[in-house]
Amino acid sequence: MTTPRVLPIHGFPGTEEAIPFTITTFDDLGSPTQDALPHRHEFYAIQYVTGGKGNHIIDFSPYALSPDTLYFISPGQVHFGQFTRPLEGYAIVFLEEFLLYPGSFSSSIYEMSFFHTVGQKPVLRLNRPDAAGIKSHISAMAREYSHTGQERLPLLRAYLYILMVNIQRLYAAAYPVQNSVKETSFVRKFKHLVSTHCTQQTPLETYAARLNVSTGHLSNAIKELTGQSPGQIIRREIALEAKRLLAHTDLTAAEVGYRLNFEDPSYFGRFFKKATGLSPSTFRKQVRIQYHDIVSTV
DNA sequence: GTGCAAGGCCGCCAAA
DNA sequence: AGTTTGGCGGCCTTGC
Numbered sequence: 082m083t084t085p086r087v088l089p090i091h092g093f094p095g096t097e098e099a100i101p102f103t104i105t106t107f108d109d110l111g112s113p114t115q116d117a118l119p120h121r122h123e124f125y126a127i128q129y130v131t132g133g134k135g136n137h138i139i140d141f142s143p144y145a146l147s148p149d150t151l152y153f154i155s156p157g158q159v160h161f162g163q164f165t166r167p168l169e170g171y172a173i174v175f176l177e178e179f180l181l182y183p184g185s186f187s188s189s190i191y192e193m194s195f196f197h198t199v200g201q202k203p204v205l206r207l208n209r210p211d212a213a214g215i216k217s218h219i220s221a222m223a224r225e226y227s228h229t230g231q232e233r234l235p236l237l238r239a240y241l242y243i244l245m246v247n248i249q250r251l252y253a254a255a256y257p258v259q260n261s262v263k264e265t266s267f268v269r270k271f272k273h274l275v276s277t278h279c280t281q282q283t284p285l286e287t288y289a290a291r292l293n294v295s296t297g298h299l300s301n302a303i304k305e306l307t308g309q310s311p312g313q314i315i316r317r318e319i320a321l322e323a324k325r326l327l328a329h330t331d332l333t334a335a336e337v338g339y340r341l342n343f344e345d346p347s348y349f350g351r352f353f354k355k356a357t358g359l360s361p362s363t364f365r366k367q368v369r370i371q372y373h374d375i376v377s378t379v
Numbered sequence: 380g381t382g383c384a385a386g387g388c389c390g391c392c393a394a395a
Numbered sequence: 396a397g398t399t400t401g402g403c404g405g406c407c408t409t410g411c
Contacts, residue, residue, distance in 0.1 A: 285408080297380070300409070312388085312408060334398065345390050350399055352389085360399065 088159065088329045089120040093176060101176035102237055104219070104226045107133075107168040116168075119161045119329045124174050125196060126154040127248075129219055132169030137162050141324065141368065144204050149212035151248065153195040153203040157276050159325045171219050175241065182238065191266040193245050194252060197273045199265060199307065201256040211251055218244055260306055267292070268306050271299070272314065279318045282342045285311055320356035323349075327361055328368045334361035 093101050101124070110116075130150050136143045137152055139160040144152070146168070154160055162168070177190050190196060195203065207215060222240040225233060258265060274288055288311070289296045303311050319341055326337045338349030353361050 295380075296408095304409090310409065316388090333396095343389085345392095346397085347391090347399070347401090348389055351401090354399085362398065 086331055088325065089118070091120055091122050091124075093124050094174065100234060100237075101179045102174070102241065104171060104173045104223050106171055106223075110172060116162045117164070119159050121157055121159045122154060122174070123156055124176050125156065125190065126152075127173040127244075128152040128154070128168075128170065129173075129215065130168060130170040131216070132166070133164060134166035135162055135164035135168075138372075139203055140321065141328070142202070144202070147206065149207045149209070151195075151205040151207065151215070153198075153205075155196045155198075155203070155273070158203075159329060171223065173219070173222070173241070173244075179238065180242070182234075189266060189270075191270045191273070192262050193249055194256070194258070194262070194265055194269070195248060197269040197276075199268055199272065201252075201258075205248065205252050205255060207251065215244070215247065218247065264302075264306055267302065271303060271311070272318070275315050275318045276322075279315055280322060280341055283315075316352070316356060320353060323353055323361070324357065324364065324368070327365045328372075334365075337361065 094103060128151065130146055130152065131148055133146050135146050137146055137160065138144075139152070139154065140158050146162070146164075180190060194201065195205065218240070222237065222244065225236050225240060271288065271292060274291055278287070285296050285299065289299045292299060294302070300311055303309070303314065307314065309317075323337055323341055326332055326340065327334070330337075332340070334350065335346035338346050341349070343349035343352065350361055353359075353364070357364060359367065
């Protein structure tokens with residue numbers, strides 16, 4: 082198997098209608114080969130798995146697939162599946178703007194702690210009664226999706242919102258944190274901004290301006306809530322992007338560095354080693370052995 | 380919010 | 396050839 086030269090980025094799947102929202106079963110999704118290759122999305126995805134066997138690898142962490150489990154993929158995350166039995170269940174995908182349509186709810190995607198997770202897994206295993214509730218809600222969503230008429234759009238938005246608030250409650254119970262939703266949503270918003278801007282050299286003031294706070298407040302708040310300085314978080318995100326490119330492309334280490342705005346390959350090497358404990362080329366070898374193992378042991 | 384000093388980051392160079 | 400390590404210094408970030 083040859084490594085693709087570039088890492089695929091999937092835009093919103095083409096639909097006959099204009100709304101950035103779809104719900105499908107994995108059967109209807111067609112070629113599972115697409116999901117078996119490392120790729121990333123511009124959209125959010127909630128996967129409700131009811132059957133199938135294998136592993137789902139999200140940004141280098143493998144998660145065994147099991148029934149009655151939800152998987153949350155945020156924009157930019159590199160993921161792929163290794164299936165020995167095809168997936169069963171639903172995939173719900175949407176863009177953030179779907180929640181922000183005129184007349185929609187004022188809530189923000191960043192209030193959902195299962196997207197842009199801060200330390201927690203992007204996975205939620207449901208117990209039997211919770212799974213039944215989520216499943217019937219998603220089934221109702223899928224039915225509404227196949228309808229036509231004016232009420233469809235507001236209903237789908239409402240269904241999605243209620244689904245996410247319900248998931249949020251279960252997720253918060255599974256992964257308790259001490260900070261409030263408002264505080265952690267600020268962190269998630271910052272981290273998402275960082276993940277989309279870290280490949281350019283973006284000064285701290287730009288992030289602060291986007292978040293409508295001063296640089297001083299940004300530094301203090303992020304340090305307070307995460308224990309890390311903004312700079313540390315930015316560098317961690319850059320290191321993650323470097324890992325993605327090393328693992329999934331044929332770019333040389335120096336080229337990966339250039340892409341991430343490192344003028345000097347030698348400094349990039351030192352940066353990467355400090356962040357991950359491994360040199361770029363050792364990481365590349367190691368992760369490919371790991372993935373090969375996952376492929377062959379499943 | 381402002382100022383300042385210490386430390387860490389980042390780029391240049393050499394060498395293995 | 397490309398990668399990795401190390402020294403050196405300007406300058407940005409951090410934390411008081």
